[in-house]
Amino acid sequence: MPHQEYYKMLSPEFKYVRAFCTEDDIAMAESIRKFVNKEIMPHRQDLEGGWHRDEQLALETQHALYAKLADLGVTKSNLPTEHGGLGLSPVVRQMVNEEISRGDIGLGTMVGKIHWIVSFMVAAKRDDLLKEFADRITGKDSWTACVAITEPTGGANLEDPAQQYRTIRTIARQDGDDYVINGHKIWPGPSGPAEHFQSKDLKGHLGYWTVATTDPEKGEEGVGLFHIPPDAKGMNFSKPYEKMGFCWTDENVDIYFDDVRIPKKYRIDTEPGQGSNLVRAYVIGLGRLAGAARLVGLSQAVLEIVLNATKHREIVGMPQRERSLFANYIGEMFRFIDIARQYYLSVTWQVMHPEIYGDHWSHEMIAKYSAARSFSADCAHFVCNRGMEMMGSYGYAYEFNLEKYMRDYKIVQMWLGGAQRDRLDIAQGLYGPFTWGGFDDWSKKQRLAK
Numbered sequence: 001m002p003h004q005e006y007y008k009m010l011s012p013e014f015k016y017v018r019a020f021c022t023e024d025d026i027a028m029a030e031s032i033r034k035f036v037n038k039e040i041m042p043h044r045q046d047l048e049g050g051w052h053r054d055e056q057l058a059l060e061t062q063h064a065l066y067a068k069l070a071d072l073g074v075t076k077s078n079l080p081t082e083h084g085g086l087g088l089s090p091v092v093r094q095m096v097n098e099e100i101s102r103g104d105i106g107l108g109t110m111v112g113k114i115h116w117i118v119s120f121m122v123a124a125k126r127d128d129l130l131k132e133f134a135d136r137i138t139g140k141d142s143w144t145a146c147v148a149i150t151e152p153t154g155g156a157n158l159e160d161p162a163q164q165y166r167t168i169r170t171i172a173r174q175d176g177d178d179y180v181i182n183g184h185k186i187w188p189g190p191s192g193p194a195e196h197f198q199s200k201d202l203k204g205h206l207g208y209w210t211v212a213t214t215d216p217e218k219g220e221e222g223v224g225l226f227h228i229p230p231d232a233k234g235m236n237f238s239k240p241y242e243k244m245g246f247c248w249t250d251e252n253v254d255i256y257f258d259d260v261r262i263p264k265k266y267r268i269d270t271e272p273g274q275g276s277n278l279v280r281a282y283v284i285g286l287g288r289l290a291g292a293a294r295l296v297g298l299s300q301a302v303l304e305i306v307l308n309a310t311k312h313r314e315i316v317g318m319p320q321r322e323r324s325l326f327a328n329y330i331g332e333m334f335r336f337i338d339i340a341r342q343y344y345l346s347v348t349w350q351v352m353h354p355e356i357y358g359d360h361w362s363h364e365m366i367a368k369y370s371a372a373r374s375f376s377a378d379c380a381h382f383v384c385n386r387g388m389e390m391m392g393s394y395g396y397a398y399e400f401n402l403e404k405y406m407r408d409y410k411i412v413q414m415w416l417g418g419a420q421r422d423r424l425d426i427a428q429g430l431y432g433p434f435t436w437g438g439f440d441d442w443s444k445k446q447r448l449a450k
């Protein structure tokens with residue numbers, strides 16, 4: 001089956017609205033689209049080691065493609081120009097996210113990890129740390145990074161504003177000029193022993209931006225974001241989880257912190273109360289918004305697969321896509337995708353205008369990030385399901401890629417608190433903040449159980 005036909009309505013030129021971005025931004029998206037068509041599309045299956053999950057093939061493909069993306073400048077796109085980055089706007093970052101995820105959402109997420117950690121340091125005005133990491137982010141080598149949030153006490157609990165980070169059990173204790181970290185994170189990725197992230201095409205790991213608290217009882221006052229170098233003493237890793245998608249592009253493990261000592265400067269937030277805003281807005285909220293863009297890219301890829309398949313499949317002597325029932329489904333798929341795109345772009349534009357829309361960590365803005373992610377996820381769910389139904393068994397076959405997109409979209413809907421948490425945060429933006437009845441009792445029980 002021939003692939004990658006051109007559809008004007010799905011091209012960067014036509015789909016990205018000039019109200020939110022410039023011609024240069026669109027040119028960048030177009031160059032990434034071309035790269036994705038040429039370099040990523042033919043290797044989508046290799047990124048998970050093919051049907052037989054060949055780890056070596058998966059890692060070699062991933063590292064090589066990631067290095068090429070770094071060469072294109074995407075990993076330094078939101079690093080400020082004074083540190084050698086491209087200093088591009090959040091909107092372009094999102095367009096880059098969308099375009100790469102059209103090829104592979106795992107690779108899009110890898111690139112997004114660098115955008116994510118840079119955004120923390122920019123938001124906290126940590127020029128010293130940006131300077132420290134800039135050489136690696138802008139150099140000729142490629143690096144990966146990880147953000148560690150989820151804990152055994154529940155990912156969604158940690159992301160519930162009403163619980164004010166009181167469920168966190170990763171503790172950062174100040175000791176002179178250092179912090180000493182103890183605790184247990186589950187699922188952060190990509191993570192593992194530092195040497196696992198060194199190859200011909202991947203130079204190394206930049207480390208772990210870790211959510212921890214100085215004292216759970218202090219709630220929002222105690223929480224902070226800490227950078228832990230990848231080879232810090234006292235870090236132990238479990239074996240990677242075996243899972244439905246993101247097999248190697250996001251290797252997820254448990255991390256155990258056992259008296260991990262880091263210099264005080266590696267606490268990213270520096271002012272009282274800043275840690276809470278940083279985690280709420282930049283770790284959780286904008287992480288969700290980035291997911292929205294990636295899910296749109298993934299959904300577009302599926303629509304393209306379906307457009308192609310239904311052009312060549314005949315039903316009673318006519319191309320399937322020209323039969324009104326199926327044309328109708330395709331119209332619905334496009335409608336969902338374009339609305340999801342225009343919404344995430346609009347919210348991203350609002351992020352660029354806090355003077356109008358308010359602080360990035362306000363309940364109202366968190367509601368919008370959550371609406372964008374959950375709507376894009378519903379879009380991906382609809383498009384993957386309907387697409388597979390239209391393609392019949394070919395949709396279910398590994399060879400035609402759709403089933404991989406279907407496996408991959410699900411976790412982007414569920415991470416960072418998940419679909420239910422998104423809805424609750426939207427309600428909270430509308431008529432919150434609210435607390436859970438009985439939370440105080442529950443919290444007390446947790447304390448007694450310590």
Ligand SMILES: Cc1cc2nc3c(=O)[nH]c(=O)nc-3n(C[C@H](O)[C@H](O)[C@H](O)COP(=O)(O)OP(=O)(O)OC[C@H]3O[C@@H](n4cnc5c(N)ncnc54)[C@H](O)[C@@H]3O)c2cc1C
Nearest residue numbers: 147148149150154155156187188189415416417418420421
């Ligand atoms: C591929 C992959 C990559 C990941 N990457 C990372 C990473 O890089 N860093 C990291 O820290 N974590 C990562 N995670 C973990 C992920 O973010 C969490 O699993 C997720 O946030 C949900 O947390 P949980 O699994 O603890 O679910 P729980 O908190 O136990 O929640 C279970 C379900 O209940 C719902 N729920 C919970 N509380 C409520 C409530 N009050 N009201 C309504 N519904 C509720 C949730 O939405 C969810 O559906 C990753 C996971 C995977 C599989």
